[in-house]
Amino acid sequence: xxxxxxxxxxxxxxxxxxxxxxxxxxxxxxxxxxxxxxxxxxxxxxxxxxxxxxxxxxxxxxxxxxxxxxxxxxxxxxxxxxxxxxxxxxxxxxxxxxxxxxxxxxxxxxxxxxxxxxxxxxxxxxxxxxxxxxxxxxxxxxxxxxxxxxxxxxxxxxxxxxxxxxxxxxxxxxxxxxxxxxxxxxxxxxxxxxxxxxxxxxxxxxxxxxxxxxxxxxxxxxxxxxxxxxxxxxxxxxxxxxxxxxxxxxxxxxxxxxxxxxxxxxxxxxxxx
Amino acid sequence: xxxxxxxxxxxxxxxxxxxxxxxxxxxxxxxxxxxxxxxxxxxxxxxxxxxxxxxxxxxxxxxxxxxxxxxxxxxxxxxxxxxxxxxxxxxxxxxxxxxxxxxxxxxxxxxxxxxxxxxxxxxxxxxxxxxxxxxxxxxxxxxxxxxxxxxxxxxxxxxxxxxxxxxxxxxxxxxxxxxxxxxxxxxxxxxxxxxxxxxxxxxxxxxxxxxxxxxxxxxxxxxxxxxxxxxxxxxxxxxxxxxxxxxxxxxxxxxxxxxxxxxxxxxxxxxxxxxxxxxxxxxxxxxxxxxxxxxxxxxxxxxxxxxxxxxxxxxxxxxxxxxxxxxxxxxxxx
Amino acid sequence: xxxxxxxxxxxxxxxxxxxxxxxxxxxxxxxxxxxxxxxxxxxxxxxxxxxxxxxxxxxxxxxxxxxxxxxxxxxxxxxxxxxxxxxxxxxxxxxxxxxxxxxxxxxxxxxxxxxxxxxxxxxxxxxxxxxxxxxxxxxxxxxxxxxxxxxxxxxxxxxxxxxxxxxxxxxxxxxxxxxxxxxxxxxxxxxxxxxxxxxxxxxxxxxxxxxxxxxxxxxxxxxxxxxxxxxxxxxxxxxxxxxxxxxxxxxxxxxxxxxxxxxxxxxxxxxxxxxxxxxxxxxxxxxxxxxxxxxxxxxxxxxxxxxxxxxxxxxxxxxxxxxxxxxxxxxxxxxxxxxxxxxxxxxxxxxxxxxxx
Numbered sequence: 018x019x020x021x022x023x024x025x026x027x028x029x030x031x032x033x034x035x036x037x038x039x040x041x042x043x044x045x046x047x048x049x050x051x052x053x054x055x056x057x058x059x060x061x062x063x064x065x066x067x068x069x070x071x072x073x074x075x076x077x078x079x080x081x082x083x084x085x086x087x088x089x090x091x092x093x094x095x096x097x098x099x100x101x102x103x104x105x106x107x108x109x110x111x112x113x114x115x116x117x118x119x120x121x122x123x124x125x126x127x128x129x130x131x132x133x134x135x136x137x138x139x140x141x142x143x144x145x146x147x148x149x150x151x152x153x154x155x156x157x158x159x160x161x162x163x164x165x166x167x168x169x170x171x172x173x174x175x176x177x178x179x180x181x182x183x184x185x186x187x188x189x190x191x192x193x194x195x196x197x198x199x200x201x202x203x204x205x206x207x208x209x210x211x212x213x214x215x216x217x218x219x220x221x222x223x224x225x226x227x228x229x230x231x232x233x234x235x236x237x238x239x240x241x242x243x244x245x246x247x248x249x250x251x252x253x254x255x256x257x258x259x260x261x262x263x264x265x266x267x268x269x270x271x272x273x274x275x276x277x278x279x280x281x282x283x284x285x286x287x288x289x290x
Numbered sequence: 291x292x293x294x295x296x297x298x299x300x301x302x303x304x305x306x307x308x309x310x311x312x313x314x315x316x317x318x319x320x321x322x323x324x325x326x327x328x329x330x331x332x333x334x335x336x337x338x339x340x341x342x343x344x345x346x347x348x349x350x351x352x353x354x355x356x357x358x359x360x361x362x363x364x365x366x367x368x369x370x371x372x373x374x375x376x377x378x379x380x381x382x383x384x385x386x387x388x389x390x391x392x393x394x395x396x397x398x399x400x401x402x403x404x405x406x407x408x409x410x411x412x413x414x415x416x417x418x419x420x421x422x423x424x425x426x427x428x429x430x431x432x433x434x435x436x437x438x439x440x441x442x443x444x445x446x447x448x449x450x451x452x453x454x455x456x457x458x459x460x461x462x463x464x465x466x467x468x469x470x471x472x473x474x475x476x477x478x479x480x481x482x483x484x485x486x487x488x489x490x491x492x493x494x495x496x497x498x499x500x501x502x503x504x505x506x507x508x509x510x511x512x513x514x515x516x517x518x519x520x521x522x523x524x525x526x527x528x529x530x531x532x533x534x535x536x537x538x539x540x541x542x543x544x545x546x547x548x549x550x551x552x553x554x555x556x557x558x559x560x561x562x563x564x565x566x567x568x569x570x571x572x573x574x575x576x577x578x579x580x581x582x583x584x585x586x587x588x589x590x591x592x593x594x595x596x597x598x599x600x601x602x603x604x605x606x607x608x609x610x611x612x613x614x615x616x617x618x619x620x621x622x623x624x
Numbered sequence: 625x626x627x628x629x630x631x632x633x634x635x636x637x638x639x640x641x642x643x644x645x646x647x648x649x650x651x652x653x654x655x656x657x658x659x660x661x662x663x664x665x666x667x668x669x670x671x672x673x674x675x676x677x678x679x680x681x682x683x684x685x686x687x688x689x690x691x692x693x694x695x696x697x698x699x700x701x702x703x704x705x706x707x708x709x710x711x712x713x714x715x716x717x718x719x720x721x722x723x724x725x726x727x728x729x730x731x732x733x734x735x736x737x738x739x740x741x742x743x744x745x746x747x748x749x750x751x752x753x754x755x756x757x758x759x760x761x762x763x764x765x766x767x768x769x770x771x772x773x774x775x776x777x778x779x780x781x782x783x784x785x786x787x788x789x790x791x792x793x794x795x796x797x798x799x800x801x802x803x804x805x806x807x808x809x810x811x812x813x814x815x816x817x818x819x820x821x822x823x824x825x826x827x828x829x830x831x832x833x834x835x836x837x838x839x840x841x842x843x844x845x846x847x848x849x850x851x852x853x854x855x856x857x858x859x860x861x862x863x864x865x866x867x868x869x870x871x872x873x874x875x876x877x878x879x880x881x882x883x884x885x886x887x888x889x890x891x892x893x894x895x896x897x898x899x900x901x902x903x904x905x906x907x908x909x910x911x912x913x914x915x916x917x918x919x920x921x922x923x924x925x926x927x928x929x930x931x932x933x934x935x936x937x938x939x940x941x942x943x944x945x946x947x948x949x950x951x952x953x954x955x956x957x958x959x960x961x962x963x964x965x966x967x968x969x970x971x972x973x974x975x976x977x978x979x980x981x
Contacts, residue, residue, distance in 0.1 A: 079849060105851030113849075119842035122835075130839045134851025136832055140860065143831030144824050150831075157832070197851050325747050382957055391746045392690050393960045396901055399692075399894055400956025407949045411942055523890075527758075530751065568770060581770075588770040598762050601755035608752055609740040 031090075032057045032232050033078075033109075033201055038087035040070075040077050040256075047073040048084070048256045055201070060223060060233045062247035062264070064240075066276060070256040071236045072114060075205055079111050080104040092200055106134050110199035112190040114206045114236075120179035124170060124189050127178050128161035131196025164192040168222060184215040191222070195231070202226060203234040208242050220246050244268065252276065292437035297560040298553060299431075303444045303513065305552020306451035310506040311529030312536070312544035313458060314499035320539035321475045321495050322387065327398030328378055330526015331405035332371050332500050336507030337517045338413050340367040341420060348421050356423040360512060367504040374405070375500025379493050402523070409519040417518040420511040447509045454502060455545055461498070462541060471495060475539075524597065528555075531604035537614025546615060551600060559596040566590035649815060653808040663923075664807035668879055670919035671814040672872050677899040677915035678825050678908065679868025684897065685906035686834060687861035688841030689742070690750040692893055693757025697866040699764060699888035700733050701726035701873025703774060706883050709784035712775060719786045723874045730870025731863045733760075738862035742855060757893055764885040779884025783877050786813065793878070810879050817875075821868070825908045828864075837861055898956055904966025913968055922948045 033055040040048040048070045055061040063071050077084045080101040089096040091107060099107065110131075119127050136157060142150035165171045168188040173181055178189060187207050194202055204223075208216045216239060223246055227233055237243045243250060244264045252260040252267055254276040260267050267273055311333055318326045340363030347359045354362070382397040424446075428439040462468040473481040474491045482488045510525065511517045528551060536547025567589050569582035581588055607614060656663040680694045704726040708717045741752045768776030785794040785806065793813070796805045828834050836857050839847035848854050877883050895918060903914025922945065929944040959966065 081845075100853075101845075101848040102851050102853045105849060111849055113846065117843050117846040117849075119839050119846065121842060122838060126835060126838075130835050130847070130852070131850050133832060133836055133839075138832045140828070140833055140864070143828050143833050146827060154831070193850065325751065382961070385961055389960075389964065392750075393964055395690065395747055395750055396897070397957045397960040399897075400953045400960070403891075403894070403949055403953035404957070407946050407953065411946060527751075527754070531755075534748075534751075590770060592766070592769065594766050595762060598759055601759050604755050605741070605752050608744055608748055612744065612748065 030056045032092060033234070034090045035074075035078070036087050036090070038074065038077060038089070039085045040073055040082060041085055042073075046256050048077065048253075050087070051253065051256070051258050052087075053251045053258065053261055055232060055234060056249075057232055058227065058230065059248040060227050060235060060246055062243045062250035063234060063236045063253070064238075064243055064250055065253035065259075068255075069253040069276075071253055072205060073256070074253070075111065075203060075236065078104075079109060079203065102134070105197055105199075108198070108200035109203060110194035110197045110201075111203040112187075112194055112205055112207060114209065116186050116190055118178040118186060118190060118193070121177060123175050124165060124178055124181060125158070125161050125174040127189060127193050128164050128196045129157050131164075131193040132157045132160060134197050161192075161196060164195050165189075167195070167225075168192040169218070184211050184219075187211065187219070188222070191226075195226070199231060201232045201234060203236075205236045206238060207235070208237055208239045216242055292432055292434050293560060294557075295431060295438035297556040299438065299440050299444065301553035301556030302549060303447050303552070304556060305532075305549035306448055307506050307509050307513070307525075307548075308529045308532045308552050309545045309548025310451055310454060310502050310509075311525060312533040312548045313455070313541065314503045314506075315526075315530050315533040316536075316538055316541060316544040317471075317495050317499050319533070320541075321471060322383075322478075322492055323539075324383060324394050325398070325530065326378070326383075326496075326499070327395060327526075328401040328405060329499065329503060330522035330524075330529070331402050331409075332374050332378075332503040332522070333507040333510070333525055334409060334517075334519065334522030335374055335405065336367040336371045336504030337420075337511040337521065338409055338418075338507075338519070339370045339504070340364055340508040341413070341418055341511060341517050343367070344421055344423065348423050356425070359423055360508065364505055364508045367508055368501050371500040371504030371507070372497045373500075375496040375498075375503070376493055379496040383496075384489070384492075406519050406522070413517075413519060415519070417516050420515045420517055422515055424512070443513060447513060450505065450509065454505060458498070458502070459541065467491070467494065528597075528600040531600045531607075534614055535603055535607050537616040540614065540616050543614050543616035550615075551603060554603060555596055555599050558599045559593040562595060563587070563589045563592045653811045654802065657803075657805065657808060661805060661807055664805070664811055665879075666920070666923055668807055668810050668814055669876075670916055671811075671818055672876055672879070673896065673899065673919045674818060674912050674915040675821060675872040675875075676869060676896045677903070677911045678821055679865045679872065680896050681825070681900050681906065681908065681911045682828065682837075682868070683861050683865035684900050685911065686829060686841070687837040687858055688746070689858060689861065690746055690897075691753045691862075691865065692750045692890070692897065693737075693753035693755070693760070694865065694869060694896055695888050695890070695893040696757040696760040697730040697734060697869030698873040698876065698892070699760055699885070700730045700866075701870030702877040702883050702887070703764065703780070703873075704729050704870070705874035705877035706780040706783045707773070709878070710780050711782050712780050716784055718788075719784075719874070719878060720788075723871055726874040727867040727870040730873070731867040734863045734866025735859060738859045742858040742862065754890065754893070757888075757890060761885050761888055761890075764888065774885075777885060779882060779886075780877075781882045783881050783883065785881065786810070786878050794881075807879075814875070817871075822908060822912070829906075829908065833857070833860070895952070898952060902955060902959055902966060904968045907966065907968050910966050910968030914966065918952070921951070925951075 031054045035051060035053050038048050038051040039046070051070070051074060063074065065071055073082070076082045078089060078096070080096070080099050080103065083098065091109065096104060096107065119130060122130070136153055138150045138153050162171065162174060165174050168191050170181065170185045170188050170192065173185060178186065181189060191202070191204065191207065208219055211219060220242055223233060223235070235243070235247060247264050249262060250264050250267045251258060252270070252273050259272040259276055260270045262270075311329070314329045314332070315326060318324055318329070340360075343363040343366045344359055347354065347362060378401055382401055383394050386394045386397060424443060427442045429441070431438045431440060462471060470481070470486045470491045471494075473484065473486055474488050478488050481491075510521070529548065532547035532551040533544045534547070535551055536543025536545065567587055568578060569586050569588050572579045572582040578588070653664050653667070656667055676694070676698060680691060683689050683691045683694070705719075705722050707713055708715050708722045708725065709719065737753065737756050741749060744752060764774045765777055767774040774780070785792055787793065793809045794806045796803055798804070836847070836852045839850065839852055840854050840857055844854055899915040899918050900911050901914070902918065903912065904910030925944040925948050929947050930940055933940045933942070
C-alpha cells in the first residue's frame with residue numbers, strides 16, 4: 018500500500034488514474050493539480066467540505082467538462098476528449114447528486130435504458146422485429162428485472178420512477194448505472210437524505226456490488242459510511258488534494274482535520290496542545 | 291456610393307423599428323425566459339387601431355395638423371396594445387409559468403392565430419392603404435441631385451425610436467419599477483421574498499412591451515403605407531431574430547441587433563442581385579455569354595430573397611454564438 | 625382502440641372488433657363516393673395529414689424536439705415528385721422510384737438542418753426550424769430565375785399520377801361491378817401505407833431506439849451519462865420525421881396533380897403540430913385522432929357554419945375558414961391550459977405535463 022500523497026503509478030492493479038487535473042471556472046480554480054489512482058476492486062472514497070471540487074472532479078471524469086490540463090487513464094487507455102456517452106461506453110457509470118432519473122418512465126424502463134449502450138438493435142431492427150431484435154429485447158428486459166431485484170426495488174418495476182420513495186430512487190439510479198455494465202461505478206452522494214437504516218442497507222449494497230467485481234468511486238458526506246465502507250479515501254479542499262490513503266490514516270491527518278474544522282480551530286488545537 | 295448611403299438610411303430606419311419590436315421580445319424573455327410568439331400580432335393590432343383612428347379623423351375632416359392625427363392614432367393604439375399584452379400574459383402565459391417550455395410556446399402560436407383572424411374580421415382580409423396624410427419631404431444628403439435622400443418620415447421614425455429606447459433604459463435603470471424588473475429577472479423567488487410583487491412586475495413588462503409594439507406598428511404602417519392582418523408575423527420573426535442577434539434578454543443587444551438586421555437586410559436586398567449576377571462570369575461559358583448578351587442581369591438571387599436574410603442571420607447566430615453579440619450579461623437582463 | 629387491439633387479453637372480441645373496423649375501412653370510400661367524390665378526396669388528404677402528424681410525432685412526441693418547420697420536408701418530397709414526374713422537365717419516372725428518392729432528399733435536408741441546430745434548447749430549436757421552413761418556401765417561390773427549377777409561385781402542374789404499367793390511378797375502372805375511381809384507388813393505397821406507418825410508429829416507440837428518444841425527452845444529461853449518443857439519436861428522430869414528410873409530400877403531389885409553394889406555408893406546419901398536440905404528444909392513436917379531427921373540421925364547418933349564419937342573420941358574416949382558424953387557435957390555447965397532454969394522452973407524457981404544472 019502506497020503512502021498517502023504518492024503519485025499514482027501505472028501499475029497493473031490501477032483501474033483509473035487521474036494525473037494533474039486542473040479545471041477553472043472563471044475566477045474559481047475548481048480543481049488544481051489533482052492526481053489519484055483507484056485500484057481494481059476497491060471502494061474509493063472522495064470527500065471534502067462543500068465546494069471542495071468533488072462534483073467538479075466527477076464531471077471532468079465523466080466528460081461533462083473537459084479538464085484545462087491533466088488527463089485520466091482508465092483501464093489502460095486515456096479518456097481524453099471523450100464525450101459523456103463515450104465515457105459510459107468505456108465503462109464508467111455514474112449517479113447524480115440531485116437524482117436524475119427519467120421521472121416519467123417506469124423503474125423498469127429506466128434500467129432498460131441503461132442497457133442501451135451494451136445493445137445494438139437499430140431502426141430497422143425496431144421496425145422489422147427480426148428474431149435477433151426480439152431476443153435482445155427479451156434479454157434487456159430480463160437483465161433489467163434482475164438488476165431491480167439486485168438493488169431491492171423489484172416490487173416497484175412498473176411504477177413510475179418519480180412515484181418511488183426517495184431511498185428507492187437512489188437505488189434505482191444505481192441499478193440504472195449498473196445496467197451499463199460498468200467497470201467503475203461512480204456514485205455522487207448516494208446516502209444523501211437517507212435515514213440510518215437506509216444508509217446501513219446501502220452500505221450492504223455497495224459491498225455486494227464490489228464483491229461482484231465492480232470498482233466503486235464514492236462521493237459522500239456521511240463520514241460513518243465512508244470510514245466503514247471505503248478502502249481508501251481522497252480528500253479535496255479548495256480544489257486541491259490534501260490527503261489520500263486508508264480511511265484510518267486520512268482521519269488522523271492534520272490537514273484533513275483543519276479543512277473540516279476550519280483553519281483557526283486547528284491552530285487553536287495546536288496551541289492548546 | 292449614393293446607393294450605399296441610401297440603403298444604409300433605409301436600413302437604419304427599418305432597423306430602428308425592428309429594435310423597438312425586439313425590445314418587446316427581449317424584455318419578456320429576460321424576465322421569464324419565454325418567447326412571446328404573439329408579440330408580432332400586438333404590433334399588427336397597434337398598426338390597425340391607429341389606422342382606424344387616422345382614417346376616422348382624416349375622413350371627418352378634423353381641423354388638426356396631419357402630425358397630430360398620426361399622434362392621436364398612436365395615442366389610442368398604445369393603451370389598446372398595452373391591454374392586449376396584459377391580457378395575453380394574464381390569460382395564456384401566467385397559468386403556464388411553471389409548465390414545460392413547449393406549452394407556452396404553443397399557446398403563443400394559438401394566440402397569434404386568434405389575434406390575426408380577429409383582426410381580419412374587424413378590419414379586412416385585404417391590405418389596408420395607410421393614409422399618407424403626412425406629406426413626405428425628401429432631403430438630399432449628397433450633392434448628387436438623384437442621390438441619397440432621407441425623408442421627414444424616416445427622421446421622425448428615427449427620433450421616436452431613439453426617444454423610446456432612451457426612455458426604456460431610464461425606466462429600467464433609474465426607477466423603482468426597473469429595479470424590481472431586474473430583480474425579478476435575476477430570481478423570481480428571491481425577488482418575491484424581498485417584497486416585490488412578481489406577478490405585477492411581469493404583467494407590467496408585458497404592458498410596456500405592448501406599448502412599444504404599438505408605436506412600432508404605427509411607424510411601420512406610416513413608413514410602408516400599408517397595414518395587413520398578417521403583417522405582424524414576419525415583422526415579429528425578424529425582430530425576434532434581431533433580439534437573438536444582439537443577445538436575447540439584453541436591452542442594448544436588442545437595439546444593436548435591430549439596427550444591424552435592418553442594415554443587413556437593406557444592404558443585402560440592395561446588393562445581392564448584383565453580387566450574384568452570373569454575367570460577371572460571362573467569359574467562363576459560351577452559353578452564359580450568349581444569354582448575357584440578351585439580358586445582362588442573369589441574377590442568381592435577387593432582392594426577392596430579402597426576407598431570407600433575417601432567417602439566415604438567426605440560424606447562423608444560434609448555431610455559432612447562441613448568446614448573441616452582446617452575450618447575456620446577467621446583470622443587464624430586464 | 626387499445627381494447628380492440630389487445631389480441632391477447634380477449635382474443636375473440638379483439639379479432640371481431642378488428643374485422644369490423646377493417647370492413648368499415650374497406651367499404652368507407654364507396655359510402656363517401658355516394659355522398660360525392662369530393663369526400664373521398666377529402667378523406668385522402670386527411671390520411672396524408674395523418675402521415676404528417678405521425679412523422680412529426682416521432683420528432684416532437686417521442687424525442688421531445690419542437691419542430692415548427694416540418695412542412696418544409698413535405699414540400700421537398702412534393703417538389704421532388706413533381707419535378708421527376710411531370711412535363712416541367714419532361715421527366716416521367718415511376719412513382720415507386722421517386723417516393724424513395726423524395727424520402728431520401730427530405731431526410732438529407734433533415735440532417736442538414738438538424739446537424740448544426742440540435743444542440744439548441746427547445747424553444748430556440750422551434751424558432752430555427754420555423755426559419756428553415758420559411759427559407760425553403762421562399763426558395764420554392766423564387767427558384768424560377770435565372771434557371772426555372774420550381775416554376776415559382778405558379779407551381780408545377782400536370783403531375784403524373786401513380787401508374788403501374790397500364791394501370792393508372794387516375795382512371796376509373798369497373799371491377800366486380802363497382803366503379804373504382806381514381807380517388808378510391810388512392811384511398812386503398814393510402815390505407816395500406818397508413819397501416820404500415822402505424823405499425824412502424826408503434827414498434828419504434830417500444831424499442832431500444834424509442835426508449836433512447838424518451839430518455840432524451842425526459843433528461844438529456846442523464847441520457848448521455850447512460851451512454852446514449854444524444855446527438856445521433858436526435859438526428860435520427862429528425863431524419864426519420866423528415867423522411868415520413870418526404871414520402872407524404874410525394875403522394876400529395878401525385879394525388880393533387882398540381883402543387884405550388886402556397887401549400888407549404890408556416891400555417892401548415894403549425895396545423896400539423898396542432899394535430900400532434902391536440903391528439904396527445906407521443907401517443908400514436910391520439911395523434912391519428914387529432915389529425916383526423918383537424919382535417920375534417922373545415923369540411924364540417926363548411927356544412928354547418930354557413931347554413932346557421934344564413935338562418936340567423938340572413939347572410940354570411942364570417943367565412944367558415946376564418947371560424948375554423950379561430951377555433952383552431954382557441955383549441956391550441958385551451959388544450960395547453962386545461963388538457964396539456966392532449967385528448968388521448970400517452971401515459972408517460974400525461975404524467976409529465978401534469979406534475980410540472
